[in-house]
Amino acid sequence: MLAEIHVYPIKSTKGVPLAHAKVETQGIQDDRRYLIADLQGRMVTGRKFPHLVNVTAQVSHQGLSVTSPGKEALHLNKQDFVRSPVEAKVWSDRFTAYSTTDAANAWFSEIIGKPVQLLYCGEQSERFRESLATNVSFADGYPLLLISRASLKELNRRCSEKIDMQQFRTNLVVECNEPFEEDSWKKIRIGDVVFEVSKPCERCVFTTVSPTEGVFAPSKEPIKTLKTFRADDRGRVFFGQNVVALNEGMITMGDEVEVLEYHPPAHYPDKDK
Known part of the structure; x- marks a missing residue:
């Protein structure tokens, strides 16, 4: 029996429990569709910044709302995304992702303590993994x-x-x-x-x-x-x-x-x- 379903809208942040979910071949809808990256597009994760698990992201049709203890909430509307192409790097994979907003970059830079950017993989990730014959979001390697x-x-x-x-x-x-x-x-x-x-x-x-x-x-x-x-x-x-x-x-x-x-x-x- 399927007992629990979880998504992680932003890689390395807190999981969100769901009662039901749409599964796409690139992963569960809304799972790891956002990535905190340094200014070179390299992933920034909880392996080095464990306090990221205290960040909660809730997805809506318009975008997402992000909270963290002691900080004012961040509200992002997808319509406001700049969507400039950025080369993202997740492990050895390099692929095109998209910029979000300056406000998001500033919010997460305060969380991390150094300049970072929040990237969006798009409705359909451009990270195609040949070994799996499918696209994958910002997850480590598998959907x-x-x-x-x-x-x-x-x-x-x-x-x-x-x-x-x-x-x-x-x-x-x-x-x-x-x-x-x-x-x-x-x-x-x-x-x-x-x-x-x-x-x-x-x-x-x-x-x-x-x-x-x-x-x-x-x-x-x-x-x-x-x-x-x-x-x-x-x-x-x-x-x-x-x-x-x-x-x-x-x-x-x-x-x-x-x-x-x-x-x-x-x-x-x-x-x-």
Whole structure:
């Protein structure tokens, strides 16, 4: 069952829960359609500025409203966007995005503490990823991320600290019987949409940021615990599955998750055994 849906209108900012959502092949509608970038177009994220998780963006038909503790709210109307083309850089991908407004740039420059700009990917992102055969928004690499509650429960059983699902910044949270069932899924259907489960999601330091405080955990959890049972032979840790929508349509909380195809799951040595 689909238990939760989340979007992150601006990359690295707080997630917004939804009861239902339109899924496009480039990701859930409104998910990571905006990017904070330096003046060279390079992404600015919570990996270096963890307090970005305290920023909340609410999307409307006109644009979006952005709030942060201690700051006056920012209201942006898409009709006011300058829309000058800007070369955006997300990891090794370089593609055309569009400028928003000077007011947005100034607001986020105060948040970050250095000059930055707020970019918009457009109604249809121009970032085409050949390996996925689809366009992707400002997400790290894949249009969507899926995690089961059972997997989080198993992580918390092993971890000395309570880990919140928000730390993993997932789009789709599902209910299933066993931890890491999703590792063996190859193709699933939720609502109107068929998804390909592409590969496990490699996790980074951003997962150690408190979703309520906006600071890194001194304990380095959950990465520390994940290394004991979800690491490959190169020491990379994985939690959750990157997925790609094969068609567009609506999904709703409570929808059945129908597994259409399976594949052998990745194996990770369990150092606690």
